Amino acid sequence: MQAIHSLTASSVIKLDTKSPAAQAVGPLQTKAQGALVSPVDIDVQGLGKHFGGTPIFSDVSFRLARGEAVALVGANGTGKSTLLRSLMGLIPVTQGHVRLLGHDMQAGNAAALRAVRARIGLVSQKHNLVPRLSVLSNVVQGLLGQHPGPRHWCHSLAPETSRRAAMAALEQVGLADFALRRADRLSGGQSQRVAIARAIVGQPQILFADEPCASLDPAAGEDVMALFFDLVRQQGVTVVFTSHNIAHALDYGDRVLGLAGGGLKLDATAASLSADDLRGLYD
Numbered sequence: 001m002q003a004i005h006s007l008t009a010s011s012v013i014k015l016d017t018k019s020p021a022a023q024a025v026g027p028l029q030t031k032a033q034g035a036l037v038s039p040v041d042i043d044v045q046g047l048g049k050h051f052g053g054t055p056i057f058s059d060v061s062f063r064l065a066r067g068e069a070v071a072l073v074g075a076n077g078t079g080k081s082t083l084l085r086s087l088m089g090l091i092p093v094t095q096g097h098v099r100l101l102g103h104d105m106q107a108g109n110a111a112a113l114r115a116v117r118a119r120i121g122l123v124s125q126k127h128n129l130v131p132r133l134s135v136l137s138n139v140v141q142g143l144l145g146q147h148p149g150p151r152h153w154c155h156s157l158a159p160e161t162s163r164r165a166a167m168a169a170l171e172q173v174g175l176a177d178f179a180l181r182r183a184d185r186l187s188g189g190q191s192q193r194v195a196i197a198r199a200i201v202g203q204p205q206i207l208f209a210d211e212p213c214a215s216l217d218p219a220a221g222e223d224v225m226a227l228f229f230d231l232v233r234q235q236g237v238t239v240v241f242t243s244h245n246i247a248h249a250l251d252y253g254d255r256v257l258g259l260a261g262g263g264l265k266l267d268a269t270a271a272s273l274s275a276d277d278l279r280g281l282y283d
């Protein structure tokens with residue numbers, strides 16, 4: 001596949017037509033030879049977002065099959081976080097459509113939106129833990145989407161099943177021994193691992209991660225990425241993560257989407273790209 005070394009606002013979008021998501025035209029499509037293609041978990045068509053009169057991006061379209069991990073890259077201010085928030089339905093979009101897990105996120109049905117959000121996890125750059133609460137309470141709060149209400153505000157009120165699920169998630173990130181420690185007594189790397197535990201405790205089908213290790217030193221950042229991807233790969237979760245770390249985008253993404261000049265300027269398999277290709281997005 002042709003390499004992109006210099007991407008400008010008008011350059012070509014590389015679309016890997018061999019990707020299952022690019023081939024599928026709906027959930028559970030059948031290939032010509034009869035094998036099942038994974039369901040499309042994320043289907044974005046013609047998405048555009050303005051803040052007031054300022055356009056951030058327009059005409060963004062892509063599909064992600066179940067279990068795909070996609071790195072979303074681009075220079076500061078190109079709209080990566082805005083795109084993630086638009087996908088999750090946290091902010092209204094200006095144009096276009098988003099379907100997550102088969103649900104139309106713009107349909108306006110609040111109960112259905114809550115149900116689909118309960119199947120989605122988020123890890124953000126600032127881990128957003130509640131500082132005065134225990135690590136375990138913070139992870140229990142990851143179940144609030146499925147169990148809204150005060151019983152999931154803090155571990156001492158939570159039902160036994162939820163506490164067990166939270167302990168299991170803490171074991172997965174190697175922090176079971178820290179369950180009763182206050183969240184503000186953790187290192188940055190430990191906090192980010194707790195944030196991962198909180199995101200996975202409800203066994204989400206889709207995980208969004210916005211620069212999940214940007215505030216960590218290189219070694220801790222590497223650990224967090226490796227752990228995060230071990231967990232999501234084991235569970236077949238569909239992942240969209242943003243990163244300014246080109247090596248992470250290429251190592252952990254199956255595909256790379258690049259935002260530049262107000263639109264999606266790159267959509268290619270990570271295997272077909274080099275670090276120089278991605279650097280072109282930042283010119």
Ligand SMILES: Nc1ncnc2c1ncn2[C@@H]1O[C@H](COP(=O)(O)OP(=O)(O)OP(=O)(O)O)[C@@H](O)[C@H]1O
Nearest residue numbers: 051052056074075076077078079080081082083244
């Ligand atoms: N709530 C808002 N109101 C107005 N403008 C906003 C709002 N949120 C973001 N923006 C603007 O939208 C643009 C894209 O911001 P966004 O945070 O999505 O970029 P980004 O690609 O995530 O950048 P970074 O790499 O620095 O995280 C920026 O110009 C930002 O100032």
Ligand SMILES: [Mg+2]
Nearest residue numbers: 080081082210
């Ligand atoms: Mg951002």
